[in-house]
Amino acid sequence: MTQGKAFIFTAPSGSGKTTIVKHLLAKNSNLGFSISASTRDKRGRTETHGKDYYFLSKDEFRQKIEDDAFIEWEEVYTGNYYGTLKEEVQRIWDEGRHVVFDVEVKGAQKLKSYFGEHALAVFVKVPSMEELAKRLKGRGTESADSLSQRLYRAEFEMSLENKFDVTLVNENLDESFEKAEKLVNDFLNQ
Ligand code: ADP
Ligand code: 5GP
Numbered sequence: 375m376t377q378g379k380a381f382i383f384t385a386p387s388g389s390g391k392t393t394i395v396k397h398l399l400a401k402n403s404n405l406g407f408s409i410s411a412s413t414r415d416k417r418g419r420t421e422t423h424g425k426d427y428y429f430l431s432k433d434e435f436r437q438k439i440e441d442d443a444f445i446e447w448e449e450v451y452t453g454n455y456y457g458t459l460k461e462e463v464q465r466i467w468d469e470g471r472h473v474v475f476d477v478e479v480k481g482a483q484k485l486k487s488y489f490g491e492h493a494l495a496v497f498v499k500v501p502s503m504e505e506l507a508k509r510l511k512g513r514g515t516e517s518a519d520s521l522s523q524r525l526y527r528a529e530f531e532m533s534l535e536n537k538f539d540v541t542l543v544n545e546n547l548d549e550s551f552e553k554a555e556k557l558v559n560d561f562l563n564q
Contacts, residue, residue, distance in 0.1 A: 379472040380473045382482045382493055388510035390509065394554050395476045408474065413432050413435050438459070445460055445488055456478070458481065472562065494539050494557065496542050498542050499544065503532075
């Protein structure tokens with residue numbers, strides 16, 4: 375089995391981790407995105423099955439749990455399941471690339487314990503809860519109910535910042551891109 379390194383980006387929803395992860399993937403072809411399985415609805419125009427997520431029905435997801443196909447999975451919001459597939463990570467390593475995860479905090483802690491020293495876990499921090507609400511609303515993807523679930527969960531997620539290897543404060547986006555690139559390069563060169 376070949377094994378590369380792992381980069382775990384975690385944060386409350388709306389902090390900017392997907393934006394940062396997409397930038398890193400566009401910049402560095404040695405990185406590969408771990409496409410998670412999810413039971414949430416696809417965001418119509420912006421998301422593609424097999425690129426952003428593997429969108430599964432709840433029955434399909436349950437079957438994968440039974441088959442022990444996940445490294446970790448969580449019911450992140452009521453009725454919405456998300457999980458990291460073992461074979462997805464192997465696919466990326468077999469291509470000779472390092473794997474990048476975009477996951478919520480509990481899954482990120484599990485991934486860090488699973489990969490240990492091979493992984494760098496980065497907590498993406500938004501400057502304030504007000505800014506988080508502004509970004510989530512500005513993204514225009516959430517219903518009133520889903521927005522309030524995300525903000526409610528964010529309070530708990532923010533309290534776990536010190537469980538990760540490093541914090542990246544995402545205020546000015548260009549500076550965040552630079553900081554993220556440096557974190558990745560330094561860890562790869564270790
Ligand atoms: P997450 O993946 O953590 O849920 P996203 O990457 O989807 O977050 O970002 C949430 C929204 O905030 C998006 O509309 C994105 O364009 C915007 N955003 C990300 N980073 C910044 C930033 N530094 N300043 C302002 N807006 C940002
Ligand atoms: P969204 O619905 O905004 O795409 O994602 C909601 C949350 O689920 C985000 O914090 C995202 O990072 C997280 N997430 C995505 N995939 C996984 C996964 O495989 N496992 C876990 N634990 N969380 C995930």
